[in-house]
Structures are given as C-alpha cells and as structure tokens.
Amino acid sequence: MQLNSEKANSIDITFKDVSMTVQTKAGQKQLLKNVSGICKHSEITAILGSSGAGKSTLLNSLCNRKQNNKTTQVSETIQANSTNLTFKNFSEFGSYVMQDDVLLETMTVRECLQFAANLKRVSGGERKRASIELDSSFTAYLLITELKRQAKQKGKTVIFTIHSPSSDIWSMFDRIMLLVDGRFIYQGGSNDQIIKHFSKISFQCPKLQIPVDYFMSIMHYKDSNTQSYPKYFQSYNSQMKQIVESEMEQKSDSQIIVNKYSTPQLYQISQIAKRAFNTVKRNPILFKACMFQAVVIGLIIGLIYLQMEDNQHIFQQFMYKLIYQFSKYQMDQITPLALEI
Numbered sequence: 001m002q003l004n005s006e007k008a009n010s011i012d013i014t015f016k017d018v019s020m021t022v023q024t025k026a027g028q029k030q031l032l033k034n035v036s037g038i039c040k041h042s043e044i045t046a047i048l049g050s051s052g053a054g055k056s057t058l059l060n061s062l063c064n065r066k067q068n069n070k071t072t073q074v075s076e077t078i079q080a081n082s083t084n085l086t087f088k089n090f091s092e093f094g095s096y097v098m099q100d101d102v103l104l105e106t107m108t109v110r111e112c113l114q115f116a117a118n119l120k121r122v123s124g125g126e127r128k129r130a131s132i133e134l135d136s137s138f139t140a141y142l143l144i145t146e147l148k149r150q151a152k153q154k155g156k157t158v159i160f161t162i163h164s165p166s167s168d169i170w171s172m173f174d175r176i177m178l179l180v181d182g183r184f185i186y187q188g189g190s191n192d193q194i195i196k197h198f199s200k201i202s203f204q205c206p207k208l209q210i211p212v213d214y215f216m217s218i219m220h221y222k223d224s225n226t227q228s229y230p231k232y233f234q235s236y237n238s239q240m241k242q243i244v245e246s247e248m249e250q251k252s253d254s255q256i257i258v259n260k261y262s263t264p265q266l267y268q269i270s271q272i273a274k275r276a277f278n279t280v281k282r283n284p285i286l287f288k289a290c291m292f293q294a295v296v297i298g299l300i301i302g303l304i305y306l307q308m309e310d311n312q313h314i315f316q317q318f319m320y321k322l323i324y325q326f327s328k329y330q331m332d333q334i335t336p337l338a339l340e341i
Contacts, residue, residue, distance in 0.1 A: 010041035010155045011080050011093065012251040018061050018076040031057045033182040038248045040175065044144070044151050044158040046165070048212075049179035050220045055161040058179065062159065063087070063096045082253050092258045106282040107275070118271050119263055144169050170212040180219050185232035187244050201235045203228075 020032040031054050039045045039062075047055045060066050064087040066074050078085040080093065090096070104112070144165075147158045151174070162169070176194060178186040186194055194215070195205050205214045218225055280287050 010252045010254060011157050011256060012041055013039040013062060013085070013157060013159070014079050014248045014251050015062060016077045016248070018058070018078070019074070020057055020061060020066060020076075021073045023071040031182050032061065035179075035182070035184055036248070037177060037184065037187050037244055038251060039157055039159045040247075041157045041252060042151050042155045043174035044148050044160070044172070045175040045177065046173045047159070047161045047177045047179065048165075048216070048219075050216070052221070053179040053219070054182040055179055057182075058177075059159065059161055063090055063094070065096070079251075081251060081256055083256055093256055104275070104279055106279045111278075115271065115275055119268055141166070141168055144172050148172055148174075164216060165212055167210045167212060170210075178215065178219060180229055180232060183233055183236075184240075185219070185229075185236050187236075187240060197235075197239065200239070201231055 014037070016036045017034045018032050018036070019030065019034050021028050021030045035058065047058060049055050057066070061074065061076055062078060062085075064078065064085060066072060067087070068074050083089070107115070147160075150156045151158050165173075171191060173190040175188065176186065176190050177184060178194075186197060188194065188197070191211070195211060198205070198215070198218075203218060205211050218228070280290060
C-alpha cells in the first residue's frame with residue numbers, strides 16, 4: 001500500500017482496536033485481536049509474521065477492503081491524519097497492490113501497466129518509473145530501494161507485507177511490525193532497536209545469525225514458540241504499547257490533498273471496454289464462439305416472427321419468456337468478465 005503525499009501533505013495512518021472475526025466450518029476464528037498502531041509518512045513500514053499471523057488481513061483492513069457481512073465481523077477505527085479512512089475515499093490519495101496477480105492472460109505486461117497508468121492518469125515521471133516493472137532482472141532489493149526513495153524524497157507512506165526478507169532488505173526498513181496470532185509483539189524501529197527490545201526478555205539474537213532469520217524463527221508456529229507467546233504479548237504491552245499510543249497522538253494533522261490524477265468515469269468505462277474487446281479478439285476460440293452465438297440468436301429471433309399468429313396476448317407471453325431466458329444467459333456470460341474487470 002502506498003499513500004500519495006508530498007512533504008507539505010504528509011499522511012500518517014493510525015489504526016485503533018482493529019479486530020476481525022470470521023466464521024469457519026470449525027467455528028468462529030479471530031484473525032486480528034484489537035491491534036493499534038501507526039504508519040508514519042516518509043517511512044517504509046514492513047509487516048512480518050509467520051503464515052496465518054494476520055499480515056495480509058491487517059493490510060487489507062488498513063485499506064478498508066474488509067467489510068461486515070454474514071461471515072466476517074470487523075471493528076476498526078482507521079484515520080489518515082485526522083480524516084476517517086473509508087473504502088470510498090482511500091483511492092483519492094492512496095494505491096493498493098493486491099497479494100495475488102490479477103493480470104489478464106491475453107494482455108502483455110506493458111499493456112497491463114499502460115492500462116493502470118491510463119486510469120490513474122499518472123505523470124510522466126511516474127510512468128517512467130513504472131517501466132522498471134518490465135525488466136525481469138528487477139529484484140526485490142531494487143524494489144524496496146525505490147519504495148524507500150519515494151518515501152524519503154516525497155514524504156510518501158509505504159506499508160507492505162513481506163516474507164523472509166534478506167539481510168540487505170531488512171536493514172532498509174524504517175519501521176517493523178511483528179504479528180503473532182493476530183496480535184503485535186513488536187512495533188518500532190529496525191536493526192538495533194528490535195534486537196534490544198527482545199534481549200530484555202531473554203531472546204538475544206546470536207551475533208553470527210541474521211536478525212531477520214532469528215525473529216522469524218521465534219515467531220514460527222510450533223510448540224516451543226507458542227509457549228513463549230504470552231511472554232511476547234506481556235512485553236509488548238508493558239514496554240511498547242504506551243510508546244506507540246504516544247506516537248499516534250503526535251500524528252500529522254495536515255489537510256490531505258485529493259489525488260489530482262483521477263480520471264473521468266466515462267474515460268474509465270471506455271478504457272475497460274477497449275480492454276474487454278482486445279481480450280475477446282485475442283482469444284480465437286472465444287471470439288468465434290461469440291460470433292456463432294450472435295448468428296444463432298439472430299436466426300432464432302428471426303424465426304420467432306415466422307408464421308406467428310396475429311395475437312397480441314400470445315406474442316407478449318412469448319416475448320416475456322424469451323427476454324427472461326436471454327437475460328439469464330447474458331448474465332451468466334457477463335459475470336466472469338465483470339470479475340476480470
């Protein structure tokens with residue numbers, strides 16, 4: 001997640017008592033347990049934890065992509081500076097990259113990036129930086145380097161989840177959040193600060209071991225670690241919770257400038273329609289099926305009027321049934337395309 005802010009329009013993301021419970025076959029499961037924190041402007045914040053700790057869930061919550069429904073209960077207070085953050089207003093000043101790729105198989109990487117750039121109406125410099133994605137040699141290290149540069153030079157707020165970062169990448173993190181079983185066990189600076197915190201509770205990182213490997217090992221879900229979870233939580237509540245709350249109170253309160261690169265809705269519709277047309281055109285089987293469908297339906301509709309009785313009541317009943325069947329068929333065809341859009 002990246003928030004588009006300038007130095008004069010710095011955005012601090014604060015969240016308080018974020019909790020999420022989902023209904024599973026085995027019963028209710030709480031993914032996040034009243035977590036609070038802050039992601040500061042001009043910094044890159046990395047959210048780490050073992051599988052199932054709640055990393056992606058927290059990131060989705062910060063973007064308000066999880067809503068209350070029959071199977072999910074969400075409770076949260078999230079603000080961008082002093083503005084309540086919602087799903088609708090997030091896109092006015094922020095961007096979110098999902099964990100799973102949603103690229104169409106009929107489009108090239110360049111076309112996917114160009115499509116995103118057209119909708120965002122990005123500046124020339126941002127379009128040039130986006131072109132680095134086309135280089136297969138662009139490594140995770142260079143990506144984090146670019147994100148850090150954006151944060152430092154333009155005051156942007158960058159938040160992301162990452163799995164098993166290298167030592168070089170670890171050293172670039174400005175702020176680290178460690179999650180265990182839906183709760184924080186650390187939130188603060190990297191390198192010496194995190195090592196010092198855990199050494200106070202008798203978890204001293206060996207000098208010859210890479211810090212990230214050590215902390216990932218003590219967070220991993222296994223019997224020897226789960227016995228230490230209460231100790232992690234107690235240490236966080238007693239040593240870090242008040243510090244984090246103090247940082248939240250000192251958040252930026254500057255007014256947020258709405259993203260000036262937003263595009264008109266009609267233009268967005270035209271771009272999506274163009275992409276949908278290219279998708280059909282580049283899939284020969286789908287294209288031929290659509291053409292065949294159009295011809296067959298045209299013949300069927302034409303045959304309907306052939307030798308039909310001149311009876312308005314019979315005609316209306318027949319047309320109602322035809323329209324219902326045709327609409328149902330069309331909706332079945334449109335649904336997959338809507339999901340792709």
